[in-house]
Amino acid sequence: MAGEPATGSEKRPRPKRKPVAERKPVGKQPRTKREREERFAEIERILEETYPNPQCALHHRNPWELLVATILSAQCTDERVNMVTPELFAKYPTVRALAEANVEEVAQVIRSTGFFNNKAKNIVGAARRILDAFGGEVPRTMEELLTVPGAARKTANVVLGSGYGIASGVVVDTHVQRVARRLAFTSEVDPVKIERDLMAIVPQDHWINFSHELILHGRALCFARKPNCPACPLDALCFAADKTSAEVAVEKKAAKPARKGR
Ligand code: SF4
Numbered sequence: 001m002a003g004e005p006a007t008g009s010e011k012r013p014r015p016k017r018k019p020v021a022e023r024k025p026v027g028k029q030p031r032t033k034r035e036r037e038e039r040f041a042e043i044e045r046i047l048e049e050t051y052p053n054p055q056c057a058l059h060h061r062n063p064w065e066l067l068v069a070t071i072l073s074a075q076c077t078d079e080r081v082n083m084v085t086p087e088l089f090a091k092y093p094t095v096r097a098l099a100e101a102n103v104e105e106v107a108q109v110i111r112s113t114g115f116f117n118n119k120a121k122n123i124v125g126a127a128r129r130i131l132d133a134f135g136g137e138v139p140r141t142m143e144e145l146l147t148v149p150g151a152a153r154k155t156a157n158v159v160l161g162s163g164y165g166i167a168s169g170v171v172v173d174t175h176v177q178r179v180a181r182r183l184a185f186t187s188e189v190d191p192v193k194i195e196r197d198l199m200a201i202v203p204q205d206h207w208i209n210f211s212h213e214l215i216l217h218g219r220a221l222c223f224a225r226k227p228n229c230p231a232c233p234l235d236a237l238c239f240a241a242d243k244t245s246a247e248v249a250v251e252k253k254a255a256k257p258a259r260k261g262r
Helices: 033-050 063-072 078-091 095-099 103-109 116-134 153-164 174-182 191-201 204-220 246-255
Strands: none
Touching: 033 191, 033 204, 063 078, 063 116, 063 153, 078 103, 095 116, 103 116, 153 191, 153 204, 174 191, 174 204, 191 204
């Protein structure tokens, strides 16, 4: 009962679970480069089968619209961005139209995506930069894209990968961070370091689709709070410490050291 002191027969309160990012994977993991490559190939085969022809969820008709949509998607759902961009691009149909727009008026159109003042400043600034420095065309290199207001490495990877089909890196969003850690492709928490680890293990011709697949998997099954491991086709290959499938519960129990005198 609430408020009463615990008696000796009562179970001790469970220790608080660590956040996913701090937990270590469990189970037997590949040790050699070859084992890691084989495991990756098997995981990628399953992901490709489960999520065939994965696409960027942000609606766009060209790399410019994708850049704007990606900037708007920070701290916001793709669905919400997709509700806002038709009106935005109807009102400002070209790079020049947005470059010449009034920032406050743009902010009102994108208001529902959150952080609208900053985002409006960034997309108008991006339009001006692209018009002045790149003749109105979204640049095709990471180096150039990183000079565009609002475009950090993740945004640049989205635009290059899904806008131009250029594999410049692996998009690391919140889903990729979580699923890549659970699948033991990285132990890092910093997105730049996670991307570096993924680029080392994922062949370059898979970089674009692999991040789409992890994002789709994070949305479909590998949820942040309670992943749906019993339904996951990667269950047998996954060592995540917070798995919810019975198989791992048994494995965790078996891994406990035996008590003396038993
Ligand atoms: S088994 Fe569970 S934790 Fe591992 S990838 Fe699948 S859903 Fe995520």
